[in-house]
Amino acid sequence: MQQTKSTLDVIYENWRTYNEKLRNAIAKLTDDQLNLQPAPHMWPLQQVLQHIISVRAGWFCGTLQDEDAAMTAYMEWGQRESPARTVAEIVRGLDETWAFIESRATRWTPEDCAATFPDEYDGEVWQVSRSWVIYHVMEHDLHHGGEATNILTIHKLQGVDL
Amino acid sequence: MTSTTLEVIYENWREYHTKLRAALAPLTDEHLLLQPAPHLWSLGRILRHMIETRAWWINTFLKENDSSVTEYAEWDIPDAPPRTIAEILRGMDATWTFIEARLQRWTQEDCAVTFPDEVDGEIRQVSRSWVIYHVLEHDLHHGGEVSLILGMNNLQAPDV
Numbered sequence: 133m134q135q136t137k138s139t140l141d142v143i144y145e146n147w148r149t150y151n152e153k154l155r156n157a158i159a160k161l162t163d164d165q166l167n168l169q170p171a172p173h174m175w176p177l178q179q180v181l182q183h184i185i186s187v188r189a190g191w192f193c194g195t196l197q198d199e200d201a202a203m204t205a206y207m208e209w210g211q212r213e214s215p216a217r218t219v220a221e222i223v224r225g226l227d228e229t230w231a232f233i234e235s236r237a238t239r240w241t242p243e244d245c246a247a248t249f250p251d252e253y254d255g256e257v258w259q260v261s262r263s264w265v266i267y268h269v270m271e272h273d274l275h276h277g278g279e280a281t282n283i284l285t286i287h288k289l290q291g292v293d294l
Numbered sequence: 295m296t297s298t299t300l301e302v303i304y305e306n307w308r309e310y311h312t313k314l315r316a317a318l319a320p321l322t323d324e325h326l327l328l329q330p331a332p333h334l335w336s337l338g339r340i341l342r343h344m345i346e347t348r349a350w351w352i353n354t355f356l357k358e359n360d361s362s363v364t365e366y367a368e369w370d371i372p373d374a375p376p377r378t379i380a381e382i383l384r385g386m387d388a389t390w391t392f393i394e395a396r397l398q399r400w401t402q403e404d405c406a407v408t409f410p411d412e413v414d415g416e417i418r419q420v421s422r423s424w425v426i427y428h429v430l431e432h433d434l435h436h437g438g439e440v441s442l443i444l445g446m447n448n449l450q451a452p453d454v
Binding site: 136137140142146147170173174245264266268274275276278279282286294 | 296297298299300302303306307310330331333334402405406421422423424426427428430431432434435436437438439441442443445446448454
């Protein structure tokens with residue numbers, strides 16, 4: 133008998149679908165299109181995407197103390213001095229960070245999700261749970277995915293279609 | 295008692311709603327006309343679309359039939375009128391209050407119940423769980439678009 137999916141299972145499945153839509157929209161671009169900006173004072177598409185990738189790695193690998201060499205490298209992306217990346221590198225970064233997240237989120241028990249880790253913010257140390265990190269990174273993905281979509285559609289390119 | 299992951303998701307979705315609402319509250323009605331490009335929706339249109347989507351999926355589609363949000367399910371239909379910033383804020387608040395009351399009340403069994411949805415002439419069954427995720431995704435994705443429009447115009451966007 134097929135087991136009914138929990139709401140959390142449905143959230144993870146559909147977050148994966150969103151990641152696929154975003155990576156597929158990016159995969160069609162040229163490297164030059166990663167320089168598109170919504171306005172001269174705002175981040176180019178390249179920076180928004182590097183930020184999505186580095187935030188995924190930073191929270192899931194860094195804050196949650198889940199050591200991984202590839203994720204550690206992605207944590208350096210999206211910084212002020214970070215080099216530009218090609219579309220192929222960005223797509224690989226989206227794929228690899230998603231695979232890392234999904235393998236953890238679908239494995240963790242409720243007890244694992246309740247475990248907390250220290251996070252320093254504005255000089256204060258907060259205890260954040262894995263549950264909070266899961267939500268925060270999902271929110272970050274979708275919010276900046278909306279920004280990336282808007283940059284694409286401003287330039288008449290295909291973004292993520294909900 | 296420790297919150298479950300789902301409870302944490304719902305709590306922080308509320309925080310996102312609160313931040314978005316706070317970013318919109320200082321705007322004028324004229325700000326709602328801002329567009330990221332001439333061929334794209336204005337800020338006011340995106341916000342009406344977000345409010346309508348919340349009301350349509352959670353109230354109309356899931357057959358909740360709550361009269362407090364019925365009007366919002368028509369805010370983005372063809373020829374729907376523009377709204378003032380005061381109306382937009384009221385719509386965001388009313389639809390959020392409505393959604394949150396359901397999230398807190400629905401059991402896991404309630405969330406697994408399915409409803410028929412027609413897409414391209416085919417009927418598929420979608421669960422309350424799917425609708426919850428879809429509306430969450432819709433809020434956050436379009437919230438990102440709203441943030442971009444605010445940032446393009448040097449206005450304060452929500453900080454995620």
